[in-house]
Amino acid sequence: MATMNRERSEDSAFAAGRNSWNRHYHNSVVQPLLTDLYQITMAYAYWKSGKIDDNAVFDLFFRTNPFQGEFTIFAGLEECLKFLDSFHYSETDIEYLKHALPQGIEDDFFEYLSQLTAKEVTLYAIEEGSVAFPRVPLIKVVGPLIIVQLLETTLLTLVNYASLMATNAARYRMVAGKHIHLLEFGLRRAQGPDGGLSASKYSYIGGFDGTSNVLAGKLFNIPVKGTHAHAYITSFTGIDELKTRVLQHKEDGTTRDILELAMEHRTNLASVLDVSTDESSEGELAAMVSFAIAFPDGFMALVDTYDVKSRTCWLVRQLAAIRRIVSQLDLISSSHCHLASPRLLTRSGLLNFCAVALALNDQGYRAIGIRIDSGDLAYLSCLARETFERIAERFKLPWFSKLTIVASNDINEDTILSLNEQGHKIDCFGIGTHLVTCQRQPALGCVYKMVEINNQPRIKLSQDVGKVTMPGSKNVFRLYGADGHALIDLLQRVDENPPEVGQKVLCRHPFQESKRAYVIPTNVEPLYRVYWTDGRVAQVLPSLEEVRERVQASLKTLRQDHKRTLNPTPYKVAVSDNLYNFIHELWLQNAPIGELA
Numbered sequence: 344m345a346t347m348n349r350e351r352s353e354d355s356a357f358a359a360g361r362n363s364w365n366r367h368y369h370n371s372v373v374q375p376l377l378t379d380l381y382q383i384t385m386a387y388a389y390w391k392s393g394k395i396d397d398n399a400v401f402d403l404f405f406r407t408n409p410f411q412g413e414f415t416i417f418a419g420l421e422e423c424l425k426f427l428d429s430f431h432y433s434e435t436d437i438e439y440l441k442h443a444l445p446q447g448i449e450d451d452f453f454e455y456l457s458q459l460t461a462k463e464v465t466l467y468a469i470e471e472g473s474v475a476f477p478r479v480p481l482i483k484v485v486g487p488l489i490i491v492q493l494l495e496t497t498l499l500t501l502v503n504y505a506s507l508m509a510t511n512a513a514r515y516r517m518v519a520g521k522h523i524h525l526l527e528f529g530l531r532r533a534q535g536p537d538g539g540l541s542a543s544k545y546s547y548i549g550g551f552d553g554t555s556n557v558l559a560g561k562l563f564n565i566p567v568k569g570t571h572a573h574a575y576i577t578s579f580t581g582i583d584e585l586k587t588r589v590l591q592h593k594e595d596g597t598t599r600d601i602l603e604l605a606m607e608h609r610t611n612l613a614s615v616l617d618v619s620t621d622e623s624s625e626g627e628l629a630a631m632v633s634f635a636i637a638f639p640d641g642f643m644a645l646v647d648t649y650d651v652k653s654r655t656c657w658l659v660r661q662l663a664a665i666r667r668i669v670s671q672l673d674l675i676s677s678s679h680c681h682l683a684s685p686r687l688l689t690r691s692g693l694l695n696f697c698a699v700a701l702a703l704n705d706q707g708y709r710a711i712g713i714r715i716d717s718g719d720l721a722y723l724s725c726l727a728r729e730t731f732e733r734i735a736e737r738f739k740l741p742w743f744s745k746l747t748i749v750a751s752n753d754i755n756e757d758t759i760l761s762l763n764e765q766g767h768k769i770d771c772f773g774i775g776t777h778l779v780t781c782q783r784q785p786a787l788g789c790v791y792k793m794v795e796i797n798n799q800p801r802i803k804l805s806q807d808v809g810k811v812t813m814p815g816s817k818n819v820f821r822l823y824g825a826d827g828h829a830l831i832d833l834l835q836r837v838d839e840n841p842p843e844v845g846q847k848v849l850c851r852h853p854f855q856e857s858k859r860a861y862v863i864p865t866n867v868e869p870l871y872r873v874y875w876t877d878g879r880v881a882q883v884l885p886s887l888e889e890v891r892e893r894v895q896a897s898l899k900t901l902r903q904d905h906k907r908t909l910n911p912t913p914y915k916v917a918v919s920d921n922l923y924n925f926i927h928e929l930w931l932q933n934a935p936i937g938e939l940a
């Protein structure tokens with residue numbers, strides 16, 4: 344839909360193939376030293392205190408959903424598996440650690456580190472792209488204590504931002520609706536280059552249609568799309584600068600001067616639209632003509648650059664223009680486009696664009712559309728659409744009314760909701776800063792907690808009940824209700840029998856004794872799969888496209904009230920009666936009895 348538009352190519356050497364794991368791209372920053380120092384100092388202390396054969400279970404989970412929402416999209420799993428696959432301290436890593444760690448560390452420890460791999464680790468996880476809820480471990484890692492401890496920080500950094508980003512993108516998709524195109528434009532504003540790449544990848548998974556980030560396109564086979572910047576328009580000051588003016592007809596090859604055609608159309612349009620051409624910028628016209636000649640099949644223009652007076656004046660003129668057109672055409676209901684001033688409309692960006700689009704049409708090409716990057720996006724999109732419709736009718740070019748309107752400029756979830764309420768005619772949002780920086784919540788608080796060691800459960804107590812960990816190795820099941828929606832996630836001890844369809848199961852709040860309910864599930868979905876065991880990935884991993892589809896399918900299983908933006912209903916996460924009693928016994932055993940003086 345935009346000028347430079349490279350769709351997925353199935354034969355791309357970089358594509359994540361359906362049945363083959365994409366090992367082509369491994370982020371070289373993700374390596375064992377991408378961790379906190381304390382993991383390695385702990386590893387030494389574990390090693391020195393003879394814990395080398397200890398086995399542990401760790402849970403990776405978050406405690407609250409981001410963005411004041413009631414769901415999270417789990418993402419980052421494939422990268423975690425790549426990390427396990429390549430886990431190995433290189434010679435230079437070991438050399439570095441010899442300097443970085445405190446003096447006195449025995450050489451045998453470094454020898455031990457140099458042999459360490461993730462071969463003895465088993466990793467269970469819920470499917471990447473699934474909706475997930477607080478306290479349900481997204482990942483369970485089982486294996487030798489030292490290695491599973493060493494994985495903590497890296498697994499967290501791989502899951503936290505990925506899941507936050509995918510959730511953010513999914514929320515933008517929900518408010519925009521399924522018919523609006525969403526493009527990620529955030530690289531320039533992202534938290535560094537790696538943040539930018541991750542943002543592009545996980546916003547695609549979350550439901551965006553493409554990115555402007557070219558490297559993300561190459562590495563992840565995501566559609567790359569874009570328009571052009573204000574600089575392109577401002578780089579031309581007048582029509583004399585045009586080196587090429589001619590364009591061959593798409594079919595018959597005859598050559599015409601596009602500038603000349605555009606100027607004729609502009610004069611004509613000015614009278615059709617009842618405006619003057621006095622204020623239209625010649626530099627802008629030249630820029631648009633040159634861009635149209637470069638991309639005759641993909642002409643898309645930024646229409647808000649010029650402004651012979653000021654942007655504000657421009658906006659006022661634009662708004663006035665809508666009123667004028669509306670009153671002339673009586674096409675838009677007043678509830679849709681509320682107009683501000685009776686003055687005349689812009690005579691620059693939109694007029695120049697339409698003139699060039701008509702010139703291209705003379706040569707057998709169809710323009711793509713416009714981008715608006717400032718001002719009142721609801722008003723301006725209505726103005727543009729009305730102008731397009733008017734021209735479509737006047738010149739008997741029905742496609743003109745369907746030209747794409749892209750809007751950008753500091754858009755966030757609330758802006759889209761507000762634009763929806765106002766009524767807009769935007770087809771595509773280009774979203775950067777607020778999407779990639781996750782403006783409403785900059786981090787998802789995933790943690791990684793030990794729940795078992797040498798088959799003995801471990802519990803971490805806290806004054807804050809919400810922070811008490813769920814001890815022991817657990818299984819998770821999603822129970823579905825009579826209406827087919829997901830009803831509750833149930834955590835059980837691993838040795839319990841799974842819940843069964845049609846059989847009553849007691850679901851308990853993990854910490855509040857009186858909160859419990861019987862559920863008769865219509866469907867029981869075991870959430871865990873083994874993804875890594877015996878030193879290998881144990882599943883056929885889905886492609887990025889499949890994970891993206893999984894997100895939408897998984898969101899559909901949630902009731903609408905869990906997904907609404909304002910005061911959504913919390914989704915229930917429960918424990919079995921058995922796990923409840925187990926937690927509370929262990930809690931009592933571990934909580935010291937106080938003394939009152």
Ligand SMILES: Nc1ncnc2c1ncn2[C@@H]1O[C@H](COP(=O)(O)OP(=O)(O)OP(=O)(O)O)[C@@H](O)[C@H]1O
Pocket residue numbers: 654655716717718719720721722751752753754755758761762765
């Ligand atoms: N109709 C609208 N309803 C709600 N928010 C809007 C609407 N139109 C635009 N916005 C948002 O309002 C903000 C306007 O930004 P700002 O005040 O910087 O104006 P601007 O038009 O970008 O100015 P400039 O011409 O200097 O670029 C942006 O965040 C934009 O997404």
Ligand SMILES: O=P(O)(O)OC[C@H]1O[C@H](OP(=O)(O)OP(=O)(O)O)[C@H](O)[C@@H]1O
Pocket residue numbers: 528529531532573716751752753754773774775776777
């Ligand atoms: O607004 P965002 O959601 O971050 O989307 C990306 C922005 O990046 C570009 O311009 P840039 O912001 O660099 O300059 P401008 O605001 O002066 O146009 C583009 O025109 C968008 O405005």
Ligand SMILES: O=C(O)c1cccnc1
Pocket residue numbers: 528529555568569570571572714751773775
């Ligand atoms: O292609 C675009 O229009 C684009 C790309 C990045 C940032 N802003 C806009």
Ligand SMILES: [Mg+2]
Pocket residue numbers: 752753
């Ligand atoms: Mg901007």
